[in-house]
Amino acid sequence: MPVSRLPGLHRLTLHERAERVAASAGLVPEEIDALAGGRGLSPEQADAMIENVIGVYGLPLGVATNVVVNGRDHLVPMAVEEPSVVAGLSYAARLVRAGGGFSASTDEPQMIGQIQVLDLADPAAARLRLLAAREELLALADAQDPVLTGLGGGARDVEVRLLAESPVGPMLAVHLVYDTRDAMGANAVNTALEALAPAVERISGGRVGLRILSNLADRRLARAWCRVPRAELALEGLAGDEGVGRIVEAYAFAAADPYRAATHNKGIMNGVDAVALATGNDWRALEAGAHAYASRDGRYRPLTTWERDAAGDLVGSIEFPMAAGTFGGATRSHPLARLGLRILGVEGARQLAEVLAAVGLGQNLAALRALAMEGIQRGHMKLHARQVAMAAGASGALIEAVTARLIAEGTIRVDRAEAILAELRADDEARSGGK
Numbered sequence: 002m003p004v005s006r007l008p009g010l011h012r013l014t015l016h017e018r019a020e021r022v023a024a025s026a027g028l029v030p031e032e033i034d035a036l037a038g039g040r041g042l043s044p045e046q047a048d049a050m051i052e053n054v055i056g057v058y059g060l061p062l063g064v065a066t067n068v069v070v071n072g073r074d075h076l077v078p079m080a081v082e083e084p085s086v087v088a089g090l091s092y093a094a095r096l097v098r099a100g101g102g103f104s105a106s107t108d109e110p111q112m113i114g115q116i117q118v119l120d121l122a123d124p125a126a127a128r129l130r131l132l133a134a135r136e137e138l139l140a141l142a143d144a145q146d147p148v149l150t151g152l153g154g155g156a157r158d159v160e161v162r163l164l165a166e167s168p169v170g171p172m173l174a175v176h177l178v179y180d181t182r183d184a185m186g187a188n189a190v191n192t193a194l195e196a197l198a199p200a201v202e203r204i205s206g207g208r209v210g211l212r213i214l215s216n217l218a219d220r221r222l223a224r225a226w227c228r229v230p231r232a233e234l235a236l237e238g239l240a241g242d243e244g245v246g247r248i249v250e251a252y253a254f255a256a257a258d259p260y261r262a263a264t265h266n267k268g269i270m271n272g273v274d275a276v277a278l279a280t281g282n283d284w285r286a287l288e289a290g291a292h293a294y295a296s297r298d299g300r301y302r303p304l305t306t307w308e309r310d311a312a313g314d315l316v317g318s319i320e321f322p323m324a325a326g327t328f329g330g331a332t333r334s335h336p337l338a339r340l341g342l343r344i345l346g347v348e349g350a351r352q353l354a355e356v357l358a359a360v361g362l363g364q365n366l367a368a369l370r371a372l373a374m375e376g377i378q379r380g381h382m383k384l385h386a387r388q389v390a391m392a393a394g395a396s397g398a399l400i401e402a403v404t405a406r407l408i409a410e411g412t413i414r415v416d417r418a419e420a421i422l423a424e425l426r427a428d429d430e431a432r433s434g435g436k
């Protein structure tokens with residue numbers, strides 16, 4: 002099991018960090034090489050993944066520390082361009098660690114596939130006929146993927162929903178509930194749906210339209226919860242008690258207002274998406290599921306809750322769909338995704354889902370703490386200034402010089418960075434010309 006508490010990791014050089022993480026995660030030399038950029042995704046591999054490939058797009062790969070989920074340490078790989086996400090999660094996970102770490106659970110990995118049935122003379126009667134044919138439909142679906150059924154996955158249930166009103170009149174939505182085991186499962190589900198379509202037409206007497214997975218994976222929920230001892234939330238001039246109160250108030254804002262809830266949930270997905278990307282998972286599917294679930298009762302709500310418990314400590318929880326896998330798709334075809342899973346050290350999709358839920362909760366805690374207790378600008382400013390300096394064209398030692406001036410002046414804009422850069426370059430030239 003990797004050790005996730007690596008104090009001072011951020012102070013090492015990139016190569017030293019990679020070595021620390023490699024040692025902790027038990028990586029072999031070729032894997033360390035891949036981290037260094039030498040053997041990541043090759044143009045040839047990229048060319049086989051999508052269409053019209055012209056290159057390979059890079060993102061920073063960071064590792065969040067301190068994450069404990071269900072008593073297990075996890076180093077958390079994150080592919081993300083936004084500053085403060087990795088540091089934020091590491092910081093929040095340290096606070097949670099002081100309260101015993103994250104606890105998490107998941108449902109069975111059941112996805113829902115949908116078949117749209119149109120042109121029905123009597124939709125209600127067709128619905129009953131389809132429900133009566135449950136066993137036939139399940140057997141047909143199970144015959145499509147003997148490997149998955151051999152591993153204990155496969156068709157679990159058939160539901161039929163009557164959509165009485167739509168812009169084109171009534172229709173049925175036939176749901177195939179399908180256990181995809183360690184895979185995200187889109188391919189397996191879509192294949193099974195294709196196979197069911199002729200039978201669904203015969204039994205219903207209607208015409209099949211779409212046959213596609215639903216991203217509202219509400220049979221595959223992941224949950225995480227945690228406790229932060231209030232002493233951990235003390236800041237200079239702010240007692241721990243007050244820190245707890247500020248975070249609960251920040252949550253209350255999201256609970257009362259969809260405009261705030263959208264941003265609150267965006268912060269959660271900052272972490273979830275970064276880990277999804279680093280492990281080859283479909284982050285758009287997770288986004289779609291999370292936001293649809295957030296509005297399941299007709300009003301958009303935060304995915305987390307934060308409260309003060311009887312002892313005065315902060316307790317938080319999260320629940321959302323988690324269609325993530327450790328098998329199939331890019332988790333295998335992308336060399337760095339394989340590596341990401343190795344660093345994370347999860348055994349299977351359910352454990353991955355539990356870690357992702359904990360990451361979402363931790364990332365939210367980091368954001369709320371920063372916003373309610375520090376003001377987000379303080380933490381963000383240096384990293385943001387550095388990005389602005391680079392965007393203005395600074396390189397090498399000039400990055401730090403421009404960054405320092407931007408912060409000192411309190412104006413972090415590219416036009417200002419360009420002017421400072423021009424000044425510093427002119428100074429440099431004057432100095433070297435004078436030699």
Ligand code: MEV
Binds near residue numbers: 271372
């Ligand atoms: C920025 O990417 C994310 C935050 O806006 C999240 C939040 O407001 O809770 C800081």
